[in-house]
Amino acid sequence: MSSAITNDDSGGGRPLTVPGPVTDPFDAFPELAPLRTAAREGDWAAVLDFVAGLDSVDEVCLASHLVAGIPDVENCLQQAVAARPSAPLPRTLLAERQIRIGWDIRSGARAQHVSRDQFERFHDRLRKAEHLLIEVCAEHPAFAPAWTARLLTARGLELGQSEARRRYDRLSAHHPHAYRAQTLLLQQLCPKWSGSWDAAHGFARECASAAPDGSDSGALVALAHIEHWLELEGVEEAAYLRDLSVRNELRTAARSSVLHPSHRPGWDGIGAHSAFAMAFSLGGHHKDAAPHFAALGDRVSESPWQYLADWRGQFAHYRTSALETL
CATH class of the missing domain: 1.25.40 (Serine Threonine Protein Phosphatase 5, Tetratricopeptide repeat)
Structure with missing residues (x-):
């Protein structure tokens, strides 16, 4: 949560913190707090129980995205993948974390302002994620979080409009109104990504x-x-x-x-x-x-x-x- 600083009119000139808009979903929705706590503590069983209790594809996809944004969570996720190598969720979450790290390396700048070294490290992370996601999608073709994550790897690896649309169509055949996937494909279809x-x-x-x-x-x-x-x-x-x-x-x-x-x-x-x-x-x-x-x-x-x-x-x-x- 951000804050703005103003003067306190009650005297003394002490700063008064005025809350700004709440941008962190974990703060906006207190029911998400157990997921963050479990991921931070490396409690994979609790993460799995939380996701299993969600009642929509959109909630599962957003939960996956949020876990990927937790610093250092990859350590927990690597252990989870080792313990449950055939389960789709651990591999997908680890892939999403690799994607998040990769995009942080690349930054949100336009391509001409991204260095060659940044691109190399960015693509390395995305290729690692793609390897995990290919396996998950082959074994679990209706698993929405994996197909959703593959829309990000398609964009970052510059696989083109047709491949991105193919991936979205594979997802939408099972889940036709997955909101996060729709927002990701929309980005791909804009002119800044050759759409x-x-x-x-x-x-x-x-x-x-x-x-x-x-x-x-x-x-x-x-x-x-x-x-x-x-x-x-x-x-x-x-x-x-x-x-x-x-x-x-x-x-x-x-x-x-x-x-x-x-x-x-x-x-x-x-x-x-x-x-x-x-x-x-x-x-x-x-x-x-x-x-x-x-x-x-x-x-x-x-x-x-x-x-x-x-x-x-x-x-x-x-x-x-x-x-x-x-």
């Missing part, structure tokens, strides 16, 4: 229209528009998200997904509401952003907000503007 805006927007609309009412998948529409806006400059940039056709498409996607009466708030919902809140805010549609900020409260997903300079400050500013319309 096109037609492909990116087309996929987002496909996900939104095919998903059941109340699904988080409608947020793909907002994410695609944010990615498109980021690539524009000058007058085009200023006008893009203000365009009424974009606003109307966002409204339709929001009404059928996170604002639908059947939507069930969950872990991925924070990312979905965050995408809509940001897209509407940047377009100046503060009233449309308001229900998303209301649903978020003090929680927010760093993605896609981290694209903005001083994004925490901008989040707070836009949230105030939106909630004033209620």
Whole structure:
């Protein structure tokens, strides 16, 4: 959790810590705390019990992603793989951890700003992960976390649009609305990864229209528009998200997904509401952003907000503007 420092008016000039938005899912959802504790302590049995108790593919995929972000967890995961070499989850979690380490080495910079040494170490980590994931997918073809992770290795190893789509299609044949996998393929389909805006927007609309009412998948529409806006400059940039056709498409996607009466708030919902809140805010549609900020409260997903300079400050500013319309 981040914080801002202000002066304490009660006297003495002591700093007063004002909580900023909660970005860590482990803090936003206290029910995730046992997973973090078990992973940090190397208690693989407890990790397995936690994941076994989850009731959706989306929750399992997000839990896998969160475990991968815990520092030094690879030591526990290597032991788990050695103890249960045929089980899919330990190998997938270890692969996700290798992917996370690799992407940290590469950084989020554009390719021209990444050194040759960074690329070599990055690709080495991804190849290790890919080896583990190939085995898991061959043995357990319906195991969603492994196919989801392979979308990241496909992108990082530059295997191309067709291979990334093939992997997604293998996953979606068993789990057609896996939200994290959809967000990863959307990135692949953007021009910055050799895709096109037609492909990116087309996929987002496909996900939104095919998903059941109340699904988080409608947020793909907002994410695609944010990615498109980021690539524009000058007058085009200023006008893009203000365009009424974009606003109307966002409204339709929001009404059928996170604002639908059947939507069930969950872990991925924070990312979905965050995408809509940001897209509407940047377009100046503060009233449309308001229900998303209301649903978020003090929680927010760093993605896609981290694209903005001083994004925490901008989040707070836009949230105030939106909630004033209620």
